[in-house]
Amino acid sequence: MVVFSSLTPVFVAVLCVIIGFLFKSSQRRETRSKQERSDQTARPWVDEDLQDDTEISSKHNEGDDDWLDTTEEENLPHIPYTPIQYSATEMLERSEKFYSLMNLRRSVRFISPEPVPKQVIDNVIRTAGTAPSGAHTEPWTFVVVSDTDVKHMIREIIEEEEEINYRQRMGDKWVHDLKKLRTNWVKEYLDVAPYLILVFKQTYGILPNGKKKTHYYNEISVSISCGILLAALQNVGLVTVTTTPLNCGPQLRSLLQRPANEKLLMLLPVGYPASDAEVPDLNRKGLNDIMVTV
Template identity: 75%
Template sequence: MALFSTLTPVIVAILCVIIVFLFKNSKWTECALAKKTVHLPKESKPWVDEDLQDDTEINSENTEDDDWIHDAGEEELPHIPYAPPRYPEPEMLERSQQFYSLMNQRRSVRFISPEPVPRAVIENVIRTAGTAPSGAHTEPWTFVVVADADTKHRIREIVEEEEEINYKQRMGDKWVNDLQRLRTNWVKEYLDVAPYLILIFKQTYGVLPNGKKKTHYYNEISVSISCGILLSALQNVGLVTVTSTPLNCGPQLRALLRRPANEKLLLLLPVGYPSNDATVPDLNRKDLNDIMVFV
């Protein structure tokens, strides 16, 4: 009994040490989980294309490059004189008016004719898109032009499958009673019909001759600007398209088209003549005063 009495504090101490250890471990697990889950906030946001959330600029560990305005690559090049054509003021005004009229006729068109379009025209349109400025002149774009019927059909299947999921997920919340009207939206007949599909990939990084990765700063802005020039070039030759961002189809389409890991699908444009019965929603654009502020 005396021995037990003497040992009691020792036993209690051992028990307490065990308790402390258990506590410590349970806390560590919680911490480790917290660290993991905070990095990956997995909420249901069906409209966010996770493949595009690459945060190239944020996660990159490459600090070798300049950003857009610094243009390190350009600094090292010799300069040459630049004297583009100059128009007298009345001609300038006339040209600005004509180009506005041309572009103001542009609409997103979902009714595309299957008639063939000369490939040389498409090539010139892509060349034109390639004249866009880009961060440090990285030209971070790849235009995949699909004319092959089987590949177009496979693209349609991938896009429609994902679109149907997108619509049904959202319908669960709000549009349960309106199945029939929405149904027409995930059916993308134009993906089969249009003579060309142009899939625009942004290159999130480049690969240097020594095999190292080179960050492409502002690649999404650069590629989108290039797309704006592409839309101007299409409008200029009388072709139509609809600017689409196929939600969550990027990885499947990248695999189908065998694009490398640094290329992410930004936009998909079906291109052709408008069909004879093409219609567009009767919408208006904002007035100049609603988009411009003069200081």
């Protein structure tokens, strides 16, 4: 007890140091998580209800909810907008015709190797480029691959990742036949289709002074642009299937030598449909299931 008693001041001192250390480190952890939280909320142009992985650079570039950067817009002259106008009858006819055409579109996995005029692909990409984008940043890059070797390398990257995806799922109840699955990770169309269109979103831009430029809503903008691309392909009788190759983005970006600000969003194999092409007998929801009138 005497020994213990004489040691207590030392004990207390050591314990105080330990407590101080633990307290400090727990405080630091809290500060950090608070900072992380405030970093996430300090994005006035990002909707709290939506998620967005846009990379932010300077405050000077903060976006507007109606997708036009006010600073840039204020410096621009305004011009009258004189669009085509149709009569009510013409509008109705045009709307029906366009709907009928678009309603024939299907995702097709059986693509003919028959060559497609490159000029048509050029026009289809031009059309995709007319999409609106947050602050008119046009944050898209369309990589059109027709080179046989590159197409094959893309196929190898995707099938390797796909096989991992499928094999990892094999424990699930719904997977009972390896052979049946095999057809799923083999993507013949990647070799066969005359064109593969790899759509990259630019998560940020580079200003002339080398600084980063924020690309607001880049994923939504590029997806809108892909919608217009699909309409343009359907309009000329070409087919595709909308794919988002799982976890292949970095490898494909590196293969195609795309810069660090570009991320793969979609891959569209494009061509004529194969003569024996089949599609699953799916139905679309009716108008009353997708539209609410107020």
